[in-house]
Amino acid sequence: MTSLLVASRNRKKLAELHRVLDAAGVSGLTLLSLDDVAAFDEAPETxxxxxxxxxAKARDAxxxxxxxxxxxxxxLxxxxxxxxxxVLSARWSGRHGDDAANTALLLGQMSDVPDERRGAAFVSACALVSAARELVVRGEWRGSIVRTSRGDGGFGYDPVFLPSGSSRTAxxxxxxxKDAxxxxxxALALLVPALRELAAG
Incomplete structure (x- = not known):
């Protein structure tokens, strides 16, 4: 088994990568989080x-x-x-990772924006750094911002993001x-070929 470090302490992100790899039939990788390795200085996200x-996060790890x-x-x-x-999404309200405050601030800023101008996209960039390569991929998910939070799954701005063509929020x-x-x-799906090579060792 090849160890792959997911440079995060967010267990939901780890679980998401597990599901993507399982769906793609990739085996042979042991996923670790930052909680599973010795602490090191993590560069600020600048x-x-x-x-x-x-x-930067993948290189540091x-x-x-x-x-x-x-x-x-x-x-978002x-x-x-x-x-x-x-890139300021996680600390939009001034406190890093305060989902409720971030979402409340966003809805306040959007209160006067008409429905037809509430378009948005979730964006994810994923980087893989190994001895063999550095690879960065990008995924986007278009939708719009609803006026009140709906649903209790996911995290972050999921309760106010309505994916295009959907009647349900993220x-x-x-x-x-959601993975699909x-x-x-x-973004993770774009990394699968490289992760399959890594697993094959």
Missing amino acids: GATFEENAL YRATGLASVADDSG EVDALNGMPG AELSPPE QSHRGR
């Missing part, structure tokens, strides 16, 4: 793009551990807010449904 941040590492940086780009919160989808269409699911 990149201007999701791609820059994902690559690979350098510190010597393990092939995957990292993602993801967020809202058309009416000129692409914001973007937080109302089952995990397999989400930004991170799409």
Whole structure:
């Protein structure tokens, strides 16, 4: 088995990659999180793009551990807010990872925006860094911002994001449904060929 470090402490992200690999029939990889390795200095996320941040996180993890590492940086780009919160999505309200406060601030900023101008996209950049390669891929999931939170699945802005063509928010989808269409699911799917090579060793 080849160890693959997922440079995150978010168990939901780890579970998501597990499901994507299982669905693609990729075996031979043992997934580890940052909680499974010795602590190391993690560089702050100062990149201007999701791609820059994902690559920096994966490089840090690979350098510190010597393990092939995957990292993602993801967020929400809202058309009416000129692409914001973007790379600031997790700390939009000023407190990192406060989903309720971030979502409340976003809905407040969008309160006067008419329905036809509430377009948005979830974006995920995933980076793989190993001895053999550095690879960065990007997945996007288009939709719009609803006016009130709906659903209790997922995390982040999922309860206010209505995927294009869907009558249910991202937080109302089952995990397999979300994987099949989400930004991170799409990005991870683009990594599958490289991860299959890694597993084959």
